[in-house]
Amino acid sequence: MLIDHDFKGFPPLHPPLPLSAIGAQGWQLLRGDLALPLAVLREDALRHNLAWMRDFCAERGLSLAPHGKTSMSPELWALQREAGAWGLSVATAWQAAQAARHGMANIVIANQVVQAAELDTLAGLLDRDPALRLWFLVDSPAQVALIEAWQVARASARRFDVLLELGLAGQRTGTRHHDEALALGRRIAASPALRLAGLECYEGALATCNDAQDVPAVNALMDRVDALARALLAEGAFDTGGAALILSAGGSSVFDLVAARLQPDLGVPVRGVLRSGCYLTHDHVHYHRHLQCMGLRLRQATTLQPALEVLAAVQSVPEPGLALLGCGKRDVSFDMDLPLPLWRAQPGDTAAAPVPAGWQISRLNDQHAYLRFDAADPAPEVGEIIGLGISHPCTSFDKWRWLPLVDAAYRVTGAVTTRF
Amino acid sequence: MLIDHDFKGFPPLHPPLPLSAIGAQGWQLLRGDLALPLAVLREDALRHNLAWMRDFCAERGLSLAPHGKTSMSPELWALQREAGAWGLSVATAWQAAQAARHGMANIVIANQVVQAAELDTLAGLLDRDPALRLWFLVDSPAQVALIEAWQVARASARRFDVLLELGLAGQRTGTRHHDEALALGRRIAASPALRLAGLECYEGALATCNDAQDVPAVNALMDRVDALARALLAEGAFDTGGAALILSAGGSSVFDLVAARLQPDLGVPVRGVLRSGCYLTHDHVHYHRHLQCMGLRLRQATTLQPALEVLAAVQSVPEPGLALLGCGKRDVSFDMDLPLPLWRAQPGDTAAAPVPAGWQISRLNDQHAYLRFDAADPAPEVGEIIGLGISHPCTSFDKWRWLPLVDAAYRVTGAVTTRF
Numbered sequence: 060m061l062i063d064h065d066f067k068g069f070p071p072l073h074p075p076l077p078l079s080a081i082g083a084q085g086w087q088l089l090r091g092d093l094a095l096p097l098a099v100l101r102e103d104a105l106r107h108n109l110a111w112m113r114d115f116c117a118e119r120g121l122s123l124a125p126h127g128k129t130s131m132s133p134e135l136w137a138l139q140r141e142a143g144a145w146g147l148s149v150a151t152a153w154q155a156a157q158a159a160r161h162g163m164a165n166i167v168i169a170n171q172v173v174q175a176a177e178l179d180t181l182a183g184l185l186d187r188d189p190a191l192r193l194w195f196l197v198d199s200p201a202q203v204a205l206i207e208a209w210q211v212a213r214a215s216a217r218r219f220d221v222l223l224e225l226g227l228a229g230q231r232t233g234t235r236h237h238d239e240a241l242a243l244g245r246r247i248a249a250s251p252a253l254r255l256a257g258l259e260c261y262e263g264a265l266a267t268c269n270d271a272q273d274v275p276a277v278n279a280l281m282d283r284v285d286a287l288a289r290a291l292l293a294e295g296a297f298d299t300g301g302a303a304l305i306l307s308a309g310g311s312s313v314f315d316l317v318a319a320r321l322q323p324d325l326g327v328p329v330r331g332v333l334r335s336g337c338y339l340t341h342d343h344v345h346y347h348r349h350l351q352c353m354g355l356r357l358r359q360a361t362t363l364q365p366a367l368e369v370l371a372a373v374q375s376v377p378e379p380g381l382a383l384l385g386c387g388k389r390d391v392s393f394d395m396d397l398p399l400p401l402w403r404a405q406p407g408d409t410a411a412a413p414v415p416a417g418w419q420i421s422r423l424n425d426q427h428a429y430l431r432f433d434a435a436d437p438a439p440e441v442g443e444i445i446g447l448g449i450s451h452p453c454t455s456f457d458k459w460r461w462l463p464l465v466d467a468a469y470r471v472t473g474a475v476t477t478r479f
Numbered sequence: 480m481l482i483d484h485d486f487k488g489f490p491p492l493h494p495p496l497p498l499s500a501i502g503a504q505g506w507q508l509l510r511g512d513l514a515l516p517l518a519v520l521r522e523d524a525l526r527h528n529l530a531w532m533r534d535f536c537a538e539r540g541l542s543l544a545p546h547g548k549t550s551m552s553p554e555l556w557a558l559q560r561e562a563g564a565w566g567l568s569v570a571t572a573w574q575a576a577q578a579a580r581h582g583m584a585n586i587v588i589a590n591q592v593v594q595a596a597e598l599d600t601l602a603g604l605l606d607r608d609p610a611l612r613l614w615f616l617v618d619s620p621a622q623v624a625l626i627e628a629w630q631v632a633r634a635s636a637r638r639f640d641v642l643l644e645l646g647l648a649g650q651r652t653g654t655r656h657h658d659e660a661l662a663l664g665r666r667i668a669a670s671p672a673l674r675l676a677g678l679e680c681y682e683g684a685l686a687t688c689n690d691a692q693d694v695p696a697v698n699a700l701m702d703r704v705d706a707l708a709r710a711l712l713a714e715g716a717f718d719t720g721g722a723a724l725i726l727s728a729g730g731s732s733v734f735d736l737v738a739a740r741l742q743p744d745l746g747v748p749v750r751g752v753l754r755s756g757c758y759l760t761h762d763h764v765h766y767h768r769h770l771q772c773m774g775l776r777l778r779q780a781t782t783l784q785p786a787l788e789v790l791a792a793v794q795s796v797p798e799p800g801l802a803l804l805g806c807g808k809r810d811v812s813f814d815m816d817l818p819l820p821l822w823r824a825q826p827g828d829t830a831a832a833p834v835p836a837g838w839q840i841s842r843l844n845d846q847h848a849y850l851r852f853d854a855a856d857p858a859p860e861v862g863e864i865i866g867l868g869i870s871h872p873c874t875s876f877d878k879w880r881w882l883p884l885v886d887a888a889y890r891v892t893g894a895v896t897t898r899f
Binding site: 064065067068070071072091092093094095128150151152153156157160170171172173174175176177179180183184187198199201202205226228229231232233234235372373374375376377378381383385388389393394406424425426427429440441442453454457458460478479 | 484485487488490491492511512513514515548570571572573576577580590591592593594595596597599600603604607618619621622625646648649651652653654655792793794795796797798801803805808809813814826844845846847849860861862873874877878880898899
């Protein structure tokens with residue numbers, strides 16, 4: 060794969076480079092070798108997080124199918140697979156095709172599939188690669204009917220493996236009640252187009268960082284999963300093709316709480332599949348807060364480390380207390396929190412220095428960040444490099460087609476690409 | 480240029496297609512030929528907006544350098560050029576390189592350039608193409624010093640054409656006061672690295688849709704531009720190389736107010752450069768509101784038409800009053816307003832029907848939209864196609880690498896690509 064002038068942040072007049080050659084260029088970001096803004100991944104933090112999650116799952120006997128939609132990066136997916144991930148979760152059939160193209164053998168579409176064009180893609184992927192295993196979510200008889208209509212329209216014998224989704228009232232997708240879920244399980248079991256391979260839920264919407272609330276709420280959801288699994292097992296509704304029954308859950312906030320419930324003793328082999336996606340890069344604000352809560356539950360002083368930073372240059376300090384950075388909504392996530400100034404460096408510095416505690420980003424335009432600072436602190440200077448921490452990796456990744464990997468001194472050691 | 484499986488929304492198993500062949504595929508979105516979500520451009524509205532803006536500028540003798548950062552689409556830039564645009568505005572040196580690569584001859588970087596790596600790019604672009612004209616903004620002596628330091632470090636004789644930026648207290652970049660601006664103009668005029676080609680400001684931050692407030696506020700800003708131009712002309716500070724003096728302004732909300740002030744009689748030739756970017760696709764919420772106000776000022780019943788829509792499928796209706804669409808923060812802008820449900824169609828319908836007035840999107844996740852509806856209205860159905868209007872085209876464009884062009888029946892007639 061070639062990285063070239065069409066990849067935002069790549070030097071526009073530099074000849075295209077194979078991805079594998081990026082690390083050999085000797086680029087040093089504190090020296091100003093690449094124009095900013097630029098999103099980068101701290102390699103030390105990535106390695107730490109990969110090992111931490113590998114151990115977390117191994118200790119609990121869980122299978123990891125990290126949510127690939129977070130990064131949509133084949134190179135990061137490969138690192139996750141090398142670190143023991145069993146499969147990959149994705150959100151759409153288009154993303155599933157990317158996962159299959161990049162060699163993922165077990166793909167969980169953690170979403171309902173309802174469109175004929177999507178079913179065409181999934182059937183095509185399965186036809187092309189008999190070794191591929193692929194699951195998607197079902198939460199309504201209407202969805203089952205659409206898939207059956209597709210099967211008839213295409214005169215296809217294809218049966219799809221699906222997971223029945225349990226949901227939460229007022230929240231996202233998924234069946235709300237036991238009886239409704241049970242009836243849907245029977246409906247799926249009776250369908251010529253589907254095989255019921257397991258159950259799925261998403262507990263992430265319950266996370267508040269208050270154990271007194273989160274622990275019982277997640278347990279109540281997992282109690283429903285447990286009860287439905289037993290009821291459908293009793294009726295022989297599952298068809299796992301000889302494989303283990305799949306129970307899957309796991310956002311990136313309270314996945315320890317579901318992890319403890321994904322391998323229940325149901326009298327049949329069970330594969331507990333954890334789908335957390337943001338653990339890989341973690342972040343500096345939103346997931347930082349949630350993992351601090353998880354660290355207290357796990358009695359671990361440190362858990363994950365933030366790996367994703369966005370670097371920007373100060374382009375103007377037009378009045379006391381206000382500096383403008385050349386970085387905006389197109390470059391960094393802003394949907395959960397605004398970015399967090401972490402460090403500063405003059406081009407040519409060999410190391411970055413922490414910014415004063417009072418510095419904050421108050422606003423983003425498309426291409427600008429408003430940095431507010433206390434007049435009593437040393438002011439940012441025009442041309443200075445500012446390192447920004449982020450909140451919510453998903454919506455930072457999707458603004459970049461490549462992200463350099465950097466060491467602790469911000470030397471570029473490699474790069475990864477994305478597919479958004 | 481080939482469109483393939485790496486372009487989100489392109490059928491993943493379809494062979495790659497030249498961009499020029501997309502329109503010949505016979506794809507019909509209401510028939511479900513392409514999986515959703517998908518962002519599309521209504522060709523009728525695009526053509527209308529191109530002609531409207533061409534006439535707007537022609538009637539006022541203005542030069543249009545539409546902000547290319549909105550779409551970052553070479554094919555749309557070409558349409559704008561064919562419709563008479565004099566140049567293109569961009570936000571960064573990287574974007575300027577894209578503009579130059581795609582044949583734009585007059586490029587305004589409507590931003591400060593401060594990084595050596597960016598100056599290297601601009602110098603390289605100018606070295607490669609002697610016919611290229613390129614301007615960027617300067618708003619501080621510190622910035623001038625950085626550019627001079629670059630010139631010395633590179634042992635370069637390159638002088639850059641720049642526009643001095645006037646800014647607003649409490650707002651973004653730009654000099655705040657006349658005396659400060661005058662001193663900076665002198666500093667630029669004396670610099671061996673720069674030529675002062677004109678003045679620039681951005682009035683968009685003043686727009687409130689209240690004429691009693693906006694008209695005097697924009698006029699006060701343009702009064703400052705006028706006074707500074709006269710003062711610097713009196714001192715012979717400009718160096719336009721024989722070309723007209725450039726005065727540039729223009730966001731996408733109140734550009735009629737600056738348009739009236741961009742060609743003052745200064746006793747020298749003046750090129751008034753309007754930089755509006757969002758006019759091309761317009762939108763359904765934010766700019767819709769601002770153009771309604773402008774329409775009243777211009778005494779025009781209709782002005783621009785919304786061209787950008789995002790189509791999504793209903794994937795679940797899990798409880799009364801709530802449907803989930805397969806479309807989220809990765810697919811549609813949400814920074815100014817949430818998307819607006821416009822129409823609905825069952826796959827196979829030949830025409831779309833308006834949605835009930837009460838339908839609204841209440842929330843987005845990364846890959847989901849929450850559609851709230853009144854139980855008294857006909858409910859959305861699983862599998863149904865929903866057309867969404869958007870607010871703020873910039874942050875919808877940047878989520879897509881290609882956008883099909885569609886006719887009024889949602890037949891795909893072509894496509895454009897983006898460079899984010």
